[in-house]
Amino acid sequence: MAKGYWIAHGRVDDPERYDLYRAANAAPLAEYGGRFLVRGGARETVEGKAKPRTVVIEFPTYQAARDCYASAGYQAALKLRLGISESDLVIAEGWEG
Template sequence: MKKGYWVSLYFKIENQENLKKYSELATPVIKSYGGVPLIRGGKHDTFNGDDFSRTVVWEFPSYAKALECHSSKEYQDSWAVAKKTTKRHMQVVEGFSTE
């Protein structure tokens, strides 16, 4: 079974406190669906395309589990805290394996 990933590229954060509260609420929800944080901010260099202020990547046991988490009421309630003051490009992506 291929893993699933959330890839979020943040291009506008108007209220850091809202984003912090979202993170506090969302993290336990995401982990309850098997989510593991791989990238959460941190130092970066942009070589092509737009520069985003923050990148976040979560790994899930499966693509279906990643979608299920994103669609859950608990996750949507947590995102509502930052939704109006945070602009991001967010995708759920199926993983790839050469194995």
């Protein structure tokens, strides 16, 4: 079964309030087996445009990635992020090739 990934490009406008979102999303991410592969850090945009921060979270399955996003726990955490940051988020199925 293919792994699932959240791939996000975002911008944080209020770092102090964003810390509340990070604390709140920890439990649902752990519940669904989410593991950070990329969490900010150095990067280079070599094609197109992207917001200044990149995050990649790996889940054991594509369905787990989808279920985590739809979960009540993550949706509650998401409400803390709205209005203090802007993100483009894609949930992608990994390739088992």
